[in-house]
Amino acid sequence: MPLPPATAARSRKHRRSITFEGFKRDDGLWDIEGRLVNVKDQDLELRNGVRRRGEPIHDISVRVTIDGAMNVVNVAASSDYTPFMGVCERIVPDYRQIIGLNLFKGFLKAVKALFGDTRGCAHLSELLMALPTAAYQTFAGEAKHGEHEKKPFHLDRCHALSTDSEVVRRYYPRWYRSQTPG
Known part of the structure; x- marks a missing residue:
């Protein structure tokens, strides 16, 4: 169901685009690539000059290489546009600290601890926070139905997939847990 129509006349001032793509590699690993782009619909005066309408304020990307168990084995990041070119992108190499983390076991907490506040780039960290679900969606369809020895990751991650x-009950009966006592 789409959003209801706007109730007042309006003019767009800002567009943020966030995209993710997932790739299965020939070597058995997986690449998850995220990109965040902020663009203004009018010229924007920054402290260090003017960013023209349509020119990105931010254009930031990350590629995380993972194995089949969701362990991060490599990271590449770039900041092609930032408000303070020559300064903002200096933090990019620090993001290699996520190598060795598992996307589904403490990843979000670790990203917040490593790069929260002034320890990182807010936009690059924002991309990382969405990586686990992007990776999960990349893996969707790779596992065959009924092959799960362990509870599937996506169960108990949203209200529709609560184990109760x-x-x-209908599609994953093995993992269904009734709320009714007894």
């Missing part, structure tokens, strides 16, 4: 939901 009708969806789980």
